[in-house]
Amino acid sequence: MKCDSKEIYERRKNTGKQSIPTPTLLQIFIFLAIGISLVVKFRCGTDVVSFPPTCNQNVQSNERPVAYRLENLTTELEHVKAKYQTLDDTFWDVIVGSSWGHIQGNGTIKQPVVLLLVGQPKSSILDVVAKDVARLYSNVFTMRDDSIIDIDGGWQAMKEADQAKLDMDNDLENGFNNGRKVVLLRQFDKLPPCSIMLFHSYCDNENAPHKDAVIIFTVELETTVSSIAQSIEELVQEHLGSIWAQCPEELLQDKIMAMHSRVSNNIAFVK
Numbered sequence: 299m300k301c302d303s304k305e306i307y308e309r310r311k312n313t314g315k316q317s318i319p320t321p322t323l324l325q326i327f328i329f330l331a332i333g334i335s336l337v338v339k340f341r342c343g344t345d346v347v348s349f350p351p352t353c354n355q356n357v358q359s360n361e362r363p364v365a366y367r368l369e370n371l372t373t374e375l376e377h378v379k380a381k382y383q384t385l386d387d388t389f390w391d392v393i394v395g396s397s398w399g400h401i402q403g404n405g406t407i408k409q410p411v412v413l414l415l416v417g418q419p420k421s422s423i424l425d426v427v428a429k430d431v432a433r434l435y436s437n438v439f440t441m442r443d444d445s446i447i448d449i450d451g452g453w454q455a456m457k458e459a460d461q462a463k464l465d466m467d468n469d470l471e472n473g474f475n476n477g478r479k480v481v482l483l484r485q486f487d488k489l490p491p492c493s494i495m496l497f498h499s500y501c502d503n504e505n506a507p508h509k510d511a512v513i514i515f516t517v518e519l520e521t522t523v524s525s526i527a528q529s530i531e532e533l534v535q536e537h538l539g540s541i542w543a544q545c546p547e548e549l550l551q552d553k554i555m556a557m558h559s560r561v562s563n564n565i566a567f568v569k
């Protein structure tokens with residue numbers, strides 16, 4: 299049986315509206331409705347059966363077919379590139395290169411795309427660039443530019459770590475269950491240090507729960523990067539490492555290394 303919201307919705311509507319000639323027929327309809335609800339519940343893995351149901355199977359109809367992804371990305375990329383003249387090819391190579399497997403989407407996806415957009419102190423464009431990159435991916439994968447789970451680390455900073463973790467986890471799961479694929483987490487470095495282990499699993503290289511997701515973090519550095527300075531990777535690791543070290547209960551050196559290997563593999567520097 300298919301998880302087809304329209305069909306179920308129609309059936310529901312009909313069972314409600316039609317005058318049913320015999321009790322037997324009514325019973326059959328009710329039986330069917332219950333049966334389908336159960337299937338929907340099972341397939342969607344949700345606790346509440348909503349009509350029309352919002353399970354992945356249905357939401358996936360929003361997905362842009364693989365054959366059109368590259369075309370959309372290539373064209374849209376030209377627009378975004380033209381908008382930000384200061385960003386060089388290296389920047390865009392990181393952005394596009396990291397998502398290659400996802401664009402081709404042929405069943406070989408093993409891990410989510412994790413991007414770390416790094417800005418200079420008080421960067422005026424980091425946020426807008428990050429939003430445009432998120433929108434780009436949202437379009438490419440789902441044909442909707444509102445398919446973004448937007449989390450502001452600065453806002454989470456005001457909470458206790460456990461609460462922040464719980465709230466972000468809920469936001470992420472709700473978003474993913476509603477067919478969203480792109481996460482934009484701004485000011486990643488502002489999160490309560492003890493909350494970031496949440497992303498240890500979301501960004502896992504092998505066992506991430508949502509392998510088809512694109513997760514974009516932004517971080518603003520505290521010191522201006524000069525051309526002779528350390529590599530941007532080192533600066534990022536130092537910056538994040540010193541913050542995470544403030545939660546020794548959860549983030550000892552090995553865990554800090556593990557976090558780096560998850561979130562700072564694809565660093566795109568917003569000059």
Ligand SMILES: *[C@@H]1O[C@H](CO)[C@@H](O)[C@H](O)[C@H]1NC(C)=O
Pocket residue numbers: 402404405406
């Ligand atoms: C996925 O696509 C790539 C590139 O086109 C190809 O090399 C690879 O064999 C494909 N994998 C599957 C499982 O089709």
Ligand SMILES: *[C@@H]1O[C@H](CO)[C@@H](O)[C@H](O)[C@H]1NC(C)=O
Pocket residue numbers: 369370373374437438440441442443
């Ligand atoms: C890319 O996808 C978005 C969302 O569906 C659409 O608005 C846009 O026109 C597409 N761009 C191209 C070049 O097809």
